[in-house]
Amino acid sequence: MEIIREEFIKLDINLENKKEVIDYIANLLINSNRVRDKGLLLKDVYLREEEASTSMGLGIAIPHAKSLSVKEPTVVFLRLNESIKWNEDKDIKMIFGIFVPAENVDNQHLKILSSLSRKLTDEQYREALLKVKSIKDSERLLQGLNAS
Amino acid sequence: MTNIIGVCACPAGIAHTYMAAESIENLAKQRGYGVKVETNGSAGVENRLEEADIEKADYVIIAADTKVEMERFRGKKVIEVAVSDAIRKGEEIFKKIDSNELEIY
Structure with a gap:
């Protein structure tokens, strides 16, 4: 199972705010059959955001949810043309959406997701993600996600 | 050598627990401190602090938005912060450690 695929990577797109971003991600996940219920996913993502x-x-937002609506562990990577505001931060240009089923998750997948989160604290890694020019190269940078 | 231990935990245990742990580990290593950080995340408890780790630790950082088992740190110099503070304001936490400002739990 691939946690990230080319269709989950979108570079230099135009989205205006947090709500648009979350809606965009939810549609992406519905259309690629990773999520069974958009309404439930949105509810769980916003519940987490409220906490x-x-x-x-x-410079990165990580909307995420452990949700009954999620079928397979999935990561979505969006890079925006223009930075947006995300709660108290105003300079959000990259978004990692991390989505995990509520039950029966392979521990290996959870470890892969935790290692991604760890990497995001590395400034050089974030710089590389900001500069990467193609979806293919992004996938290469994120390829650790599909190691299993 | 100064030894730091930590515990990181957040409600979903998917992202921030691990970012906070990485941040604490890196800041400690930059200073040449020994470091071990337990993560209470969706994958369960990883890198669990053993009695020996706690015994030899000089400082304890708790970066958590959920309840952490605290009695084991009785008598230690402890700082408790939100998980986001370990990521956003890690330097401030370590400044307090560097100047020995932590209170005994």
């Missing part, structure tokens, strides 16, 4: 912002001052 605490998923932007951590690194």
